[in-house]
Amino acid sequence: MLPLMRLFKNNNWPLLATASMALLLTFSACVDTEFDEPPTGGAPVDITPNMSIAQLRALHVTSGGYDSIPADAVFSGVVVMDDRSGNYYKTLVIQDSTGGIEISFNDGYLYTSMPVGRTIYVRGKGLLLSDYEGLIQVIGSVVEEGGDLRDFGLTEAQVRTNVVKGAYLPSPPVPKKVKINEINDSHLSTLIELEDVEFIGADTMKTYADPVTNNSLNRTLQDCNGNTILLRTSGYADFAAAITPRGKGNLVGVLGVFRDDLQLYIRDTTDVNLDSLRCGEVPLPAEGFSSLNETFSSVASFEEAALAYWANVAVVGAEKWEGRGFSGNQFVQASAFNASPSNVETWLISAPIDLRTQKEVSFRSSWGFYKHQGLTVWVSTDFTGSNAATATWQPLNPILPNAGTALDSPGSSYCQWVSSGNVALPVYNGKGYIGFKYTGDSGNNTTTWRVDDVKVQ
Numbered sequence: 001m002l003p004l005m006r007l008f009k010n011n012n013w014p015l016l017a018t019a020s021m022a023l024l025l026t027f028s029a030c031v032d033t034e035f036d037e038p039p040t041g042g043a044p045v046d047i048t049p050n051m052s053i054a055q056l057r058a059l060h061v062t063s064g065g066y067d068s069i070p071a072d073a074v075f076s077g078v079v080v081m082d083d084r085s086g087n088y089y090k091t092l093v094i095q096d097s098t099g100g101i102e103i104s105f106n107d108g109y110l111y112t113s114m115p116v117g118r119t120i121y122v123r124g125k126g127l128l129l130s131d132y133e134g135l136i137q138v139i140g141s142v143v144e145e146g147g148d149l150r151d152f153g154l155t156e157a158q159v160r161t162n163v164v165k166g167a168y169l170p171s172p173p174v175p176k177k178v179k180i181n182e183i184n185d186s187h188l189s190t191l192i193e194l195e196d197v198e199f200i201g202a203d204t205m206k207t208y209a210d211p212v213t214n215n216s217l218n219r220t221l222q223d224c225n226g227n228t229i230l231l232r233t234s235g236y237a238d239f240a241a242a243i244t245p246r247g248k249g250n251l252v253g254v255l256g257v258f259r260d261d262l263q264l265y266i267r268d269t270t271d272v273n274l275d276s277l278r279c280g281e282v283p284l285p286a287e288g289f290s291s292l293n294e295t296f297s298s299v300a301s302f303e304e305a306a307l308a309y310w311a312n313v314a315v316v317g318a319e320k321w322e323g324r325g326f327s328g329n330q331f332v333q334a335s336a337f338n339a340s341p342s343n344v345e346t347w348l349i350s351a352p353i354d355l356r357t358q359k360e361v362s363f364r365s366s367w368g369f370y371k372h373q374g375l376t377v378w379v380s381t382d383f384t385g386s387n388a389a390t391a392t393w394q395p396l397n398p399i400l401p402n403a404g405t406a407l408d409s410p411g412s413s414y415c416q417w418v419s420s421g422n423v424a425l426p427v428y429n430g431k432g433y434i435g436f437k438y439t440g441d442s443g444n445n446t447t448t449w450r451v452d453d454v455k456v457q
């Protein structure tokens, strides 16, 4: 519903609505050139565009209102977004060399006759330009309902009279490569490709949208310089339940806007190719890393810690190590407080380390709400990445805080961070792994244990 107070530069809405209705009645004698079937190529089209999409967009001068499109205008473009996956609904996005624009329809299943890659031609007669929260759309009509203005997409009759379906591109539309910090309004409703982007840590391994409630969700993409853009997905998309990848790579989508927020929409998950190492990650040497320096700066607070080449395993119960932050410093912690099931054994296991030369590990740790000594530290040379419970673990003997360790500030429930000291690792002709093991239960052994700054050298 749109407020009646919207402004109209070219006309007032009743006239426009009347014009739309008149169009339905009188335009049916026009040439009806429709090509629903050809899978490629398409039949010749007896219609020639006389207006670019950039020129069309420039006709929308009434922000929040309506502008009519000249009756003799003809614009065309290649469909770059259709409604096949359900991420877009009753809407197409078409694009020519000058820009792109959304076209709103009254009916769905548009992809069956106007899929991505097909050129369509649109006669302007009777159509309007509107905008939805800042995104310009071609619509079929606007009608007053109970004091509100309501936009309607092109009716089936308007599709017959105004839309001519043309040839298919020989190959899919090619997106324009652009960097996140270069994206601007000129890219709205066009197909773009972001290179070397990844989901922020908190948005990896999550569903694209909520397939249960059908709520749309935003996920945030970032480049390696920290520039971000939203990826928005409809809860009705057939890939809403798919899981966002952890890696970095290229992502193709159509750019939209909602008020001040630019947001990308993918057509489906084939637009997402994020399978390289994340920003800052380095390839794993076959013999393991010669050193580690994990500050946990990449872990997301209140999320399970996910670190390249590290494992985070619930051996007993469901709790895992999670990220937390305090005063700008990120670290990991585990706790059995309110755990269900009650008994907790969870391991945070380091990336593989080359143990062929003498190495030492150091880290710092602290507790919160002390009840019990829940942290132990181990090393294994037969951990495979998935056998935390059955691998052979040798105990290490680091310095850990205890019940008597001073609080980090008066009244705090947390103790000061305590350095482990340099703890020698075994020399071994292969790789080894440091295991941080938390045990507790939700009855009496609920202490939070925190770890930061794991160094091996």
Ligand SMILES: [Ca+2]
Residues within 6 Å of the ligand: 295, 296, 297, 329, 330, 331, 452, 453
């Ligand atoms: Ca840290």
